Amino acid sequence: MKSKVLILLIVVLVALLGGLTWLMLAARDPLFHGKPESEWIKGIAYGVSLPEHESQAQIKRWRDFGADGVRVLARAVEKADQPIRRTYRKIHRRVSPWLPVFLVRLLPDPGSVVTGGPPMAVIDLLSRLGEEAEAAAPAVARTLKSEDAGVRNSAVIFFGGEGENPLLNRMDPKAKRKLLPDFIRAVEDGRASWSLRNNAAIALRCYPEQREVVAPVLVKALQDSSPWVRQSAAEALNRVAPDLIRSAGVVPIVIGVLKDPDDQIAWRAALWLGEMRTEPALAVPALVESLESPSSLVAATAAQALTRYKEQADQIIPALEKAAQRKDTAGGWAKSAAKQLESETAAKQGVK
The missing domain is CATH 1.25.10 (Leucine-rich Repeat Variant)
Structure with missing residues (x-):
């Protein structure tokens, strides 16, 4: 009897915590140019999915908003995967199988990984805005730990995408060094998409000052199952430790x-x-x-x-x-x- 009461109390507590959590998750939705910010965010499309002229029009629209637009985009990234949301999703996944169906329906739906969809498109848009989007770096940096590999991939590109002057090369050295473990983790994640591993390898080219840490990671990545990752690792190793090209067998x-x-x-x-x-x-x-x-x-x-x-x-x-x-x-x-x-x-x- 006592065990049943205890279970019931736990169930009620979970339901209450779920409701309270959802209340905490409800965020303000301020107006931006006459529309709620959320409406602007929903209207953002992933760049590569658009015809070139529409992609350029989207970029121009947000560039015209200036610093205010970047702040709106950064807030959208922050709201997408707040720690409290991640915690609630984990609790919901663990507890819901043990709860009665009616009670599960009463709990706020955590949804799938909420960083997917529009937030990924937001980070992609920020990447396309170039130097104007640097103010969003702290918000995007947190998504390098996202549960969604697509969002992590967009974040990696934001910081270390192809080009001669990626954001990583313009960052404060301390802030840049803080991101390094996330890039290494992405390169070594065999369960991740080849695209994520590839873009993380590209980003590592920006760390010649961390040669002792980065070079072994890139040498290992030369054996990746994806030819894209192998090629990017070779190019990055040439930037980080060119003297290792022969000994690492890069040319073959x-x-x-x-x-x-x-x-x-x-x-x-x-x-x-x-x-x-x-x-x-x-x-x-x-x-x-x-x-x-x-x-x-x-x-x-x-x-x-x-x-x-x-x-x-x-x-x-x-x-x-x-x-x-x-x-x-x-x-x-x-x-x-x-x-x-x-x-x-x-x-x-x-x-x-």
């Missing part, structure tokens, strides 16, 4: 990526081999082979990359001349590359 790994059937990553491998000019005995034959790729993008990039290996011109020029017979755009690039190498070789011989 990138050559493996070069042979991937997905030309959207294979061409990046070709480009990198041209920029690095490391271990030509391995790189040149792989690039020459790629001149015959069914992808004109990969073949054209390989042709351009080969122009960087002037010392191997005698080996490369015949391969480029053969590739110049292709009927697609890669043929034109190969022809141009062959002429460039021939001209540079002739000039070098003339100097002698």
Whole structure:
């Protein structure tokens, strides 16, 4: 009897706590340009899902709002995954299987992971606003620990996305260092999407000052199951610890990526081999082979990359001349590359 009473008391307590929690979750919804902020947030669409002209219009609209708009977006990110919401979701998941159905229905619905949907689009929009969105960094930083991998991915891109001057490079060193464990955790999370691991690897390129910590993580990521992650890890390692490129076996790994059937990553491998000019005995034959790729993008990039290996011109020029017979755009690039190498070789011989 006592146990039944105890269970009943627990049930009532949970219900009360649920109601109180929900009351606490109810937040103010101030007006912004004549509409509740929540209405503005609901109207934000994920950038890549929009036609280019609509995406640019959305970016312009929020840029025109200036600092006030960034504050609205930052508040939306903060509200999306407050600690109290996360706690309530965990309690609800653990307790609801033991409660009567009628009582579960009385409890406020925690929903799925509330960071999905619009908040992810908000962080994506903030990333597209560039330097104007830096004021939202503290709010976005908290989402690096989100339960939703998509939100974490958007947050990683916000801080360390591709480009020569990501936000991480402009941050206070102490604040930047504080985020490092979250990026490392994302790279090493085998259960996460390859996209999250890939973008986290890209972000780690911004930590050359943490070489001793970051380099081993990137070396391990060179063995990732995704060619995208392997390629990004190679590029990041070259920024963080370029002296480890040979010992870590980076060139053979990138050559493996070069042979991937997905030309959207294979061409990046070709480009990198041209920029690095490391271990030509391995790189040149792989690039020459790629001149015959069914992808004109990969073949054209390989042709351009080969122009960087002037010392191997005698080996490369015949391969480029053969590739110049292709009927697609890669043929034109190969022809141009062959002429460039021939001209540079002739000039070098003339100097002698």
